[in-house]
Amino acid sequence: MQAGLESLGIAVPPTYVELAELARARGVAPGKYVDGLGVTRMAVPLVEEDTVTLAARAARMAMEAAGCTAEDVGMLVVGTETAVDHSKPVSSYVQGLLGLSTRCRVFETKHACYGGTAALLLAMDWVRSGSAKGKKALIICSDIARYGVGTPGEPTQGAGAVALLVSDKPKLLAFEAGKTGAYAKDVMDFWRPLYSKDAVVDGHYSVQCYLDALEGAYRAYQEAAEDAGGEGAYSDRFAALVYHVPYGKMSRKAHRHVRTLDGDKEPDASFDRLVGPSLVLPSQVGNIYTGSMYLALASLLSCSREELTGKRVGLFSYGSGSCAEFFSAVVQPEAQARVKALGLENLLEKRRALSIPEYEAIMAAREKLDDKPAEETPGEGFRYQGTRDHKRIYAR
Ligand code: HMG
Secondary structure (H helix, E strand, C coil), X not given: CCCEEEEEEEECCCEEEEHHHHHHHCCCCHHHHHHHHCCCEEECCCCCCCHHHHHHHHHHHHHHHHCCCHHHEEEEXXXXXXXXXXXXXXXXHHHHHHCCCCCCEEEEECECECHHHHHHHHHHHHHHHCCCCCCEEEEEXXXXXXXXXXXXXXXXXXXXXXXEEEECCCCCEEEEEEEEEEEECCCCCEECCCCCCCCEECHHHHHHHHHHHHHHHHHHHHHHHCCCCCCCCHHHHCCEEEECCCCHHHHHHHHHHHHHHCCCCCCCCXXXXXXXXXXXXXXXXXXXXXXXXXXXXXXHHHHCCCXXXXXXXXXXXXXXXXXXXXXXXXXXXXXXXXXXXXXXXXXXXXXXXXXXXXXXXXXXXXXXHHHCECCCCCCCCCEEEEEECCEEEEEC
């Protein structure tokens, strides 16, 4: 049985910071953030937004795009590393906000940025095995990426969610069964202790860990695909490569590494063709942890000028700590038109720029949000309002 993505949905905060402006405020040359890291804008969530509200908004877009009702969903998993509770999963809040059926399997997965991929691959097997019995799985990757004001990681923050509707009727991508290569290794490259809202990171070491994992997963994929041999670079078997994007430059480093492994003497030459379109949206949002690779996938389908129908896309998901997977999927007819119709570029254009003092005030306010007394907040859609009797309260 086929399994894949029937639709997707994206949620980003309505506000962002221009990285050139952040660089000037930090006494850094703007070229370092914009060209050196490859990020133009960084999404900054308002105080009434959290991992739950972003997840619910993304899910609503994915469900509406597919005409999917609450009763159609048989499994809801949220992959996140910035959950709002040590016990109750983000997915339960989302189930409530979306009014999903009580006959739904609902849970959360965590493994840094890989958590959503773990859930996606599991859902794929659930569909293929027949256990889904025609139901769909809603997999949501939702995070608020924080390293803190003034740290080297600051320009690589971001926030957002990507919802993936998985079923036996893939209208966007059909994933290739058995064609996955995993790589896992216990490393301390990036972590977030229980007492902290901000991630701790050994930045340059994390880049090396990412590249080591990419090499391991890419080799494992090649063995699993059992299609060794053939002319030219192995990665030319893909019409596009989508890498986990903590920042755009990391994708360039990743691609250079893959092409070097392929024996390509000019490893950068294929970058614009194979990777460029996947970075258009991420460069406007920043790192969204679990959702980063899927935002890059949405960017590819929305922004590529090449006709991709029937072509294979390679995907590389990396989660610090670490676990990584290289897998592949085939683009379905009209997938590009369907994703374009979501108007994602327009969605990003409509956001409002924050001044650096506004951004810093939001960062400080987030520290105290988890036990803020609940109050009515103006606005539309899903909003976090604070807590009452230690319970998080959301406006629908
Ligand atoms: P840094 O030390 O401040 O920056 O931190 P740098 O000195 O390495 O410079 C960055 C780049 O800018 C360099 O390019 C410079 O040459 C260039 P590169 O050598 O890398 O090609 N540069 C300039 N370019 C143009 N004009 C200029 C200029 N000046 C310098 N004027 C670092 C950079 C990424 C380490 C930091 O931001 C950080 O720690 N970020 C967070 C960690 C991270 O994102 N790691 C990525 C791999 S791990 C991962 O992806 C997992 C993750 O998503 C978490 C999860 O799994 O949950 C993070």
